[in-house]
């Protein structure tokens with residue numbers, strides 16, 4: 001007889017790690033069916049920005065679902081969709097932006113790659129089809145998004161199925177100290193080697209997300225990348241799926257470096273976790289050129305432009321603006337950084353503490369002097385995540401940053417509604433977790 005997992009007929013990514021059943025969430029807290037309380041210190045993989053249990057979003061979704069739960073984008077538009085796009089246009093730095101809505105980060109990445117190709121075709125640049133990306137990046141689980149991703153562990157079973165994408169290094173100053181000029185120079189070298197006439201776009205996360213845990217670039221990196229893309233006619237796609245929507249203390253992470261992309265993609269916090277929603281934003285002039293030259297955008301999506309999703313996104317954006325959550329992310333994030341440094345700077349296994357706004361990563365090492373990572377088989381981040389969970393704090397983690405296999409990062413990325421006492425409590429529990437698992441400073 002087949003082994004019956006505690007989850008019955010469901011199977012999950014973590015096949016050997018049964019999870020408790022959720023009862024409900026309120027604010028930054030989650031409660032499981034036994035009544036145990038957890039601080040949602042990471043919103044899963046950095047999704048929850050306006051907190052759990054927001055009746056305003058639920059009501060907006062219910063209203064639209066009652067009116068018309070679903071219409072296909074080739075047949076109707078809807079009031080929340082038009083209103084949401086107009087509201088987004090006010091907060092998105094692209095000139096006269098236009099928006100295409102889908103259901104996940106992977107989907108908007110795929111869509112952005114196809115849009116870049118079509119913008120190049122509309123410009124008469126038929127040969128431009130190569131999309132450049134970076135190592136130590138993550139852009140999604142679908143094969144096209146995985147091909148541009150740079151996480152060897154996630155790519156390895158599928159290598160023969162992935163199309164060939166040239167990757168350049170990500171800024172990772174803790175292990176690879178490089179100047180902005182050197183890092184951006186790698187982009188220019190790659191474009192020249194491939195022949196600029198073949199290169200459609202460069203896709204990157206403005207600040208590394210889960211792969212490197214909030215590794216920031218040198219300050220001149222993005223302006224240099226922008227200039228190189230302009231020089232060679234390469235479109236710049238900013239993947240703001242994880243770091244956008246206020247997560248890093250500005251509406252969009254690239255705003256920290258006064259850089260405007262050609263295409264921006266967002267998801268995760270877009271509808272606060274209440275609906276699977278994401279979008280591609282592009283410059284109005286580029287979208288118009290596609291319309292004039294090609295007629296249509298050759299793409300699709302049964303659930304694209306979802307009216308209930310748009311209602312959820314609009315209500316989420318409204319809360320973010322009314323409650324000034326981007327500003328709160330900047331101030332509470334600065335406090336979080338200070339407290340993390342205060343508590344953990346001297347810990348023998350804390351190699352680096354990095355981040356901005358309400359997204360912080362802590363890289364753990366076996367030896368601080370040599371930066372030697374723990375071997376993957378020790379499962380350090382898994383133990384830390386489980387221990388924090390036991391202590392009532394949900395954190396996020398990733399493995400492989402140091403060399404593609406080894407290297408442990410744990411991350412905090414709580415809802416943007418957090419207050420000072422909650423930030424203090426989160427840092428205290430995380431510090432306690434690290435001390436219990438890895439010893440005292």
Ligand SMILES: Cc1ncc(COP(=O)(O)O)c(C=O)c1O
Pocket residue numbers: 045104105106107109138139140141205209210239240241242243267268
């Ligand atoms: C930067 C980035 N892009 C894309 C994705 C893919 O998003 P999704 O998991 O919603 O498909 C992720 C998910 O973690 C991400 O962090």
